[in-house]
Amino acid sequence: MLIPCPHCGLRPSEEFVPKGLAEAPRPALGGRAKPDGPAWQNYLHLRDNVADHSHEYFHHALGCRSWIVVHRHTLTHEVTGATMAADFWKADKPAKGAKDAKSPTAETAEDGQ
Amino acid sequence: MDQSVIRSPLGPSWTPGHYGTVATGDDGSAEAGIRALHTPGLLLVEIAALPGKGEAMRAAVKKGLKLDLGDGSPAASLPNAVCSGPDRCLLTGFDLAAVKAAVGDLGLAVDQSSGRVRLSIDGADVPGLLAKSCPLDLAKWPVGMSQASHFLHIGCTWYRRSETGFDLYIGRSFARSAAEWLIESAAEFGVEILVPDA
Amino acid sequence: MTASLPQPMRLREGGLINRNRPLTFTFDRRVYQGYEGDSLASALLASGVKLFGRSFKYHRPRGVFSAGPEEPSALVEIDQGKAERDPNHRAPMVELYDGLETFSQNHIGPLGLDLMEANDLISRFLPAGFYYKTFFFGGLQAWYRFYEPIIRRAAGLGRPPMEADPHHYDKIYTFADTLVVGGGIAGLTTALSLARAGQSVLVCDERDRVGGAALWQGERFDGQSGAAYGDHLVAEIEAAGGRVLPRTTVFGVYDGGIYGALERCQDHLAKADRRVHTARMKYHRIQADRVVYATGAIERSVGFMGNDRPGVMLASAGHAYLGRYGVRVGQQPTIFTTNDGGYAVAAALAATGADVTLLDARADSRLEAEGVRVLRGVHATKAHGRMGLHRVDYGGAQSGSLTTDALLVAGGWNPAVHLTSHTNDRRQSKPVYDADLRAFLPPELVDSEAASGSVTGALGTADCLASAAAAAAKFGGAALDTPAVDEAVAVSAPKELWAVPGAGQAAFLDLQNDATVKDVGLAAQEGFRSVEHMKRYTTLGMATDQGKTSNVNGLALLAAATGREISAVGTTTFRPPYTPVPMGAFAGHHRQRDYEPFRYSPVYDWAEANGATFVEAGLWMRPSWYTQAGEADWLESAVRETRATRDQLGITDVSTLGKIDIQGPDAAEFLNRLYTNGWKSLPVGKARYGLMLREDGFVFDDGTTSRLAECHFYMTTTTAKAAAVMAHMEFVHQSAWPDLQVAFASVTDQWGGLALAGPKSRDCLAALFPELDVSNDGMPFMGVIETTWKGHTARLFRISFSGELAYEVAVPADVFDAFWREAMAAGAQWDITPYGLEALNILRIEKGHVTGGELDGRVSMDDVGLRKMVSTKKDFVGKAMSRRTAFSDxxxxxxxxxxxxxxxxxxxxxxxxxxxxxxxxxxxxxxxxxxxxxxxxxxxxxxxxxxxxxxxxxxxxxxxxxxxxxxxxxxxxxxxxxxxxxxxxxxxxxx
CATH class of the missing domain: 2.40.30.110 (Aminomethyltransferase beta-barrel domains)
Incomplete structure (x- = not known):
């Protein structure tokens, strides 16, 4: 499996450490306020586990040390792109399975839908 | 600074001389497909910009240290300023105070002279050694570009100095194993450990 | 040169062998001779050997069945001492060299008189599923005492080596625009076209020489032999910048354009010729944008009684031994064919003067072969000759019996589709059955894949070249002149015949696992309708050959037995590796002491020279204790070190602690969010103990962090969690608070650190830094001083892990060895004692300090008595979940x-x-x-x-x-x- 690190380019998965699905943003800092239990539960534990396009955190540990969000199809392992984690929650999330100009096989994934 | 108290990070296996396959050159002398060099006591400073300050930091480095880091991408690396991550760079030959003065409050500057070891390799068979040790495609790696990757699964930063010349920046505590493995992997081609210039 | 040994089956001329270079080798300690260019199988056949080994389950005598990697029967051991005993080499794939020593496998006593042969006599009682059924009869005790020992002794494939593999292996990262799998004429043609179009092309061929079936079929290209034309194509590919790797099997296809290939670099060379510093094998991890499958096709057999006798083989094998090696497998051979292909080998054998009979299963065939007696509408019913074939019975339109010494079976071709269905990157990844060709073809290929040659189902050289051109066109290849082909082989789809009528128990499908036609019927009868279940119940298609010659016959018979179409039954799932790969090749350089790198402290050499016994702590080599003269064991040393530290002065190496340099205006805020306790009030020049939680509220790590300047902190972590803490900090910074104005870098390797502990530690520190005031007022508990030592930065921390008055001093790793030695000298007057991890452990347990043994990922702050570390004034990582009710149970x-x-x-x-x-x-x-x-x-x-x-x-x-x-x-x-x-x-x- 190859992962398109936004900083380094296409690299083999052996350079990366996966963390899990990026499905919910970290709840905002609470200060003294009582923490929002359901939001935390959602952030930490609740995953849809879809057989479809997904967003997953990977750490480029043997590389540039960036945390990135990889767009991967869980059935075909097709990787359609990756975003810096720092940018992922800032902008509107890219639509799942959205075509990525960098990925030569983006079209076949959509055709397979 | 007392230089006499500096000790090499590499073990006894890194002793100048020829290792591995011996090919004989036209003049009858032993030829090595790979030459390798470690320079002890190299000044090395790591810099990293604060979020959103990458461009400003590069401008400050250009002004203060006369180093043009371009857009900060790996392809814009210089022989003495090697990009090791986003808005992050390893500078060699500058002391910490000078770098701190240049970077100011735009980012981090930290001495890594002891923390990182630079091994330089060159020679016709270097592509063969790289194929054994790192997952990078030489055909897509222009001269002057750095790549943060690994050497036999030890995290490192590579820099391509020339067609067959590469610098390998590796953590000091790993350097002894890395140096042994470099010699073992290069033995197929023959490797000459060079004596550093005094 | 040794006296020439007889090779009765070798023809006077022909083949691609070098008759000027005879080679001597042994098989079961008998000396034989062959030629350079021979395989072990061809050389033994040339010498008249028919019996190669014994079968897995019934110990039936077996010969060689094929001339390629699909070989199920002729498995041999190559023995060069205990460690280099290497079982299960396929004899057709073993290249002959001078001094090669080989042994047959899987028998007790001599090969010709195997004591386990009795299994064959009771084979009717050992049908498919016998192994599973043993669990029912007699219960578990009977299984352990009776069945299991017998089955273990009886079944097997060779003996494993008894010592560690002495060879070296390498992993190679290889890149290409296009990978071509298979160096037959079709693959080479496609490769040349792509190379000429400017692509970087890599051709991998599993054999020692390219050319594929054209090496022996006899067709000519522009008047050239297949071998010469193959060499010509290779030269052209290399001239166009492409690469061709012989002896390299692409064994797996993986996600994202990654391919696994095994290159055999040394095994074909005589021992004296092997290169000392070159790996025995290289595992290529190939990354390619496109792939061309030019994997060819594998011939299949037909089920009939005794079709496993030594002397029965695939027709393509008989043809290959003749064409490539100049070996005639029989003087009086019989061909049994279901298609036109059998005529070519019949004619080729007849041309050598052999007495050839051809049994054509088709009544309506009109084909003839020169000098060959043809019987039509006839099939083989039974082969005779335990140790070597001598007669075959036939039936059908007419019946009778023939004297024969070789029976070549042409049952049709199975395209080698294995690699085309390894990945799941398309919805329909299983091979597709073509009822006209009676063969499984590759599934629909994606944009980055093409197929070339007989793997597409193409029959005959012209069709294969057409498919090669089509594959090249798909990837934008350059136009090539098509060679004029002089076809040697008539081709047709086979008649549908998977097993002859009446075939049963001794009619074999899978020769390696002794799975028979009857076993498949039994599986269907017992309800194993899925082809995957049938495989596991009968073991058809398992073991080293993975059923390359048997799968399709087996599943076709399953389809018939269950009343379904072959396409509805489908194939089993093909998985890597295509052929066996030694484990050592996957490990590459990383085995034994090179399994992982070691991390060395800057004072490793000093510790080693001063009696340290090291322990591997993660990747680090850490001193465990320092043995002194007269000390009996580790505990005596560790207790002495503990006492010296409590009473006087101890010194220990803390260089392995994780260290992170943190800078920026939000550095204190960042620490506030990472640690449970507060950091904004920490004055410059002070250290503080900090506790980190994971997001889920459990304790993660602890350590001290010092404020060196308003916006500059120096964090330490435990040795074990250093990498995890760094990754955690990067994660929360980048994913949750990317705008927080902080930057940090790992400086673990930059600093060497030592701890001075004990009542005399202050005196020792003062001796090392005479210009500093290190009194309790000048440097109170948790005080931090940044100074210099011989012009190098030195950081002094008054912190303690041992429970004693203690200091830690960090200097750059380059000068740490010198600094340590100076500390030893300065402390000599107080008998300074270096202590290792064992003493450190005693000291910290006495003090009640927690480490990894306690912070095992299951404990909360309350569990370890650290609730007092929580600031109520702020939020931090893990705070929300640390309030879960279960934590206060x-x-x-x-x-x-x-x-x-x-x-x-x-x-x-x-x-x-x-x-x-x-x-x-x-x-x-x-x-x-x-x-x-x-x-x-x-x-x-x-x-x-x-x-x-x-x-x-x-x-x-x-x-x-x-x-x-x-x-x-x-x-x-x-x-x-x-x-x-x-x-x-x-x-x-x-x-």
Whole structure:
């Protein structure tokens, strides 16, 4: 499996450490306020586990040390792109399975839908 | 600074001389497909910009240290300023105070002279050694570009100095194993450990 | 040269062997001769050997069945000493070299008189599923005492090597625009076209020489032989910048354009010719944008009685031995064919003067072959000759019996589709059955894949070249002139014949696993309708050959037995590797002491020279204890080091601690969010102990962090969690707070660190830094001073892990060895004693400090008594989840100290804690468990431990029992008390 690190380019998965699905943003800092239990539960534990396009955190540990969000199809392992984690929650999330100009096989994934 | 108290990070296996396959050159002398060099006591400073300050930091480095880091991408690396991550760079030959003065409050500057070891390799068979040790495609790696990757699964930063010349920046505590493995992997081609210039 | 040994089956001329270079080798200790260019199989066949080994289950005598990697029967051991005994080499794939020593496998006593042959006589009682059924008869005891030992002894494939593999292997990262799998004429043609179009092309061919079937079929290209034309194509490919790797099997296709290939670099060379510094094999991890499958096709057999006899083989094999090696497999051969292909080998054998009969299963065929007697509408019914074929019975339109010494079966071709269905990157990835061709073809290929040659189902050279051009066109290849082809082989799709009528128990499908036509019927009868279930029940298609010659016949018969179409049954799932790969090749350089890198402290050499015994702590090599003259064991050394530290002065290497340099205006805010306690008020020049939680509220790590300047902190982590803490900090910074104005870098390797501990540590520090005021006022507890040592930065911290007055000093790693030696010299007047991890452990257990044994990922702050570390004024990582109700459950285990009652008894690590010695010692009565043990505490004059138990506060002062179930339920009596055995008021460290 190859992962398109936004900083380094296409690299083999052996350079990366996966963390899990990026499905919910970290709840905002609470200060003294009582923490929002359901939001935390959602952030930490609740995953849809879809057989479809997904967003997953990977750490480029043997590389540039960036945390990135990889767009991967869980059935075909097709990787359609990756975003810096720092940018992922800032902008509107890219639509799942959205075509990525960098990925030569983006079209076949959509055709397979 | 007392230089006499500096000790090499590499073990006894890194002793100048020829290792591995011996090919004989036209003049009858032993030829090595790979030459390798470690320079002890190299000044090395790591810099990293604060979020959103990458461009400003590069401008400050250009002004203060006369180093043009371009857009900060790996392809814009210089022989003495090697990009090791986003808005992050390893500078060699500058002391910490000078770098701190240049970077100011735009980012981090930290001495890594002891923390990182630079091994330089060159020679016709270097592509063969790289194929054994790192997952990078030489055909897509222009001269002057750095790549943060690994050497036999030890995290490192590579820099391509020339067609067959590469610098390998590796953590000091790993350097002894890395140096042994470099010699073992290069033995197929023959490797000459060079004596550093005094 | 040795006297020439007879090769009765070798023809005077022909083949691609070098007759000027005879080679001597042995098989079962007998000496034979062959030629350069021979395989082991061809050389043995040339010498008249028919019997190659014994089968897996029934120990039936077996010969060679094929001339390629699909070989199911002729498996041999190459023996060069205990460590290099290498089983299951396929004889057709073993290249001959001078001095090769080989042995047949899987028999007791001589090959010709195998004592296990009785299995064959009772084979009717050992049908498919016998192994599973043994579980029913006689119960488990019968299985262990009777069936299992017998089955283990009887079934097998060779003997494993008994020592570590002495060879070296390499992993190679290889890149190409286009990978071409297979160096037959079709693959080479496609490759040349793509190379000429400017692509970087890599061709991998599993054989020692390219050309594929054209090496022996006899067709000509522009007048050239297949071998010459193949060499010509290779030269052209290389001239266009492409690469061709022979002896390289692409064994797997993986996601994202990754391919696994095994290059055999040394095994074909005589021992003296092997290159010392070159790997035995290279595992290429190939990354390619596009792939061309030019994997060819594998011939299949037909099920009939005795079709496994030595002398029965695939027609393509007989043709290959003749064409490529100049070996005639029989003087009086019989061909049994279901298609036109059988005529070519019949004619080729007849041309050598052999007496050839051809049995054509088709009544309507009109084909003839020169000099060949043809019987039409006829099939083989039974082959005779246990040790070597001598007669074959036939039936059908007419019946009779023929004297024959070789039976070549042409049952049709199975395209080698294996690689085309390895990945799941398309919805429909299974091979597709073509009812006209009677063959499975590759599934629909994606944009980055093409197929070339007979793998597409193409029959005949012209069709293969057309498919090669089509594959090249798909990837934008350059136009090539098509060679004029002189076809040698008539081709047709086969008649549908998977097994002849009446074939049963001794009609074999899978020769390697002894799976028969009857077994498939039995599987269907017993309800194993899925082809995957049938495979597992009958073992058809398992083991080293993975059913390359048997799968399709088996599933076709399953389809017939269950009344379904072949396409509805489908194939089993093909998985990597295509052919066996030694484990060593996957490990590459990373085995034994090179499995992982070691990390070395800058004072490793000093420690080694001064009696240290090292322990691997993660990747680090750390001194465990320093042995002095007269010390009997590690404990004696560790206790001496502990006492010296408590009484005088100890020194230990703390270079392995994780160290992170943190800078920026939000650095304090960042620490506030990472740690449970507050950091904004920490003054410059002070250190603070910090505790980190994971997001889910459990304790993650601890350490001290110092403020070096308003916006500059220096964090330390435990050695074990250094990498995890760094990754965690990067994660929360980048994913949650990317705008926080902070930057950090790992400086673990930049700094060497030592701890001076004990009552004389202050004196020693003063001696090292005479210009500094290190008095209790000048440098109070948790004080930090940044200074220089011989012009190099030095950082002094007054922190303690041992519970003594203690300091840590960090200097750049380059000068740390020199600094350490100076500290040893400065401390000599107080008998400075270096101590290792064992003494460190005793010291910290006495003090009640937690490490990885306690912080095991299951403990909350309350469990380890660190709730006081929580700031209520701010949020931090893990705060929300640390409030979960389960964490305040009174039944949760909490940390406590244990002291052995008897001075000479050691508490056992991992022991379970109970409050009664009467038992039962199980989960219903257990209070908790021991996490860390000091085998001997000088403080308590006996063994002590840290443990986690329920209702810990209630047990202080009470007698408890530690039971180790893995030490014969040894029971150690202990007394519970506070885990802070030593100086609970912290007067030593602050004084």
């Amino acid at each position: 009174p039944d949760r285990v909490k940390m406590i100290g244990l002291v052995a009652t008897e001075a000479d008894e050691r508490i056992i690590g991992g022991g379970i804690v109970f409050d009664s010695k009467d038992g039962p010692f199980d989960h219903t009565t257990m209070l908790g468990y021991v996490t860390s043990v000091a085998a001997f505490s000088p403080l308590k004059d006996r063994s002590i431990a840290l443990a986690f138990i329920k209702n810990a506060a209630d047990y202080h002062g009470r007698t408890l029992y530690v039971v180790s179930h893995v030490h014969n339920r040894a029971i150690i009596e202990v007394t519970a008390e506070s885990p802070h055995f030593y100086d609970p008021k912290n007067e030593k460290v602050t004084g």
